[in-house]
Amino acid sequence: MYLTTEKKQEIFEKYGKSKTDTGSTEGQIALFTHRISHLTEHLKVNRKDYSTEHALVKLVGKRRSLLDYLKAKDIEKYRGLIKELGLRK
Numbered sequence: 340m341y342l343t344t345e346k347k348q349e350i351f352e353k354y355g356k357s358k359t360d361t362g363s364t365e366g367q368i369a370l371f372t373h374r375i376s377h378l379t380e381h382l383k384v385n386r387k388d389y390s391t392e393h394a395l396v397k398l399v400g401k402r403r404s405l406l407d408y409l410k411a412k413d414i415e416k417y418r419g420l421i422k423e424l425g426l427r428k
Contacts, residue, residue, distance in 0.1 A: 341377050354420070364409045365420055371402040372424050 350373060352358035355366030378395045382388060406426075410417040421427050 342374070346373075354423075364405055364412075365416065368402055368405050368409070368420060369424060371398055371405070372426070374398055375402065 347361075347370065348358040350369050351361055351363075351366040354369035355361070355363040360366060375395065375398050378391055378398070381391055382395065385391070406417065406421075409420065
């Protein structure tokens with residue numbers, strides 16, 4: 340499995356408030372980003388895997404809505420998270 344419990348806790352500890360705070364917006368965005376990068380690498384090898392492509396599009400949409408929420412709520416956290424995750428160029 341590509342995402343172990345330890346890896347999830349590490350992501351939430353780094354981007355959330357604690358390693359058990361799985362509901363924070365920043366932690367969720369970081370987790371979605373990790374999953375999106377994994378699915379992108381999978382699709383580079385398996386171009387005709389349309390179910391994975393569909394899941395990837397849904398994840399990107401969820402991350403986009405969470406980013407919009409964070410931007411409206413706290414612009415400084417939004418800018419910091421974008422820079423830390425490397426989402427914008």
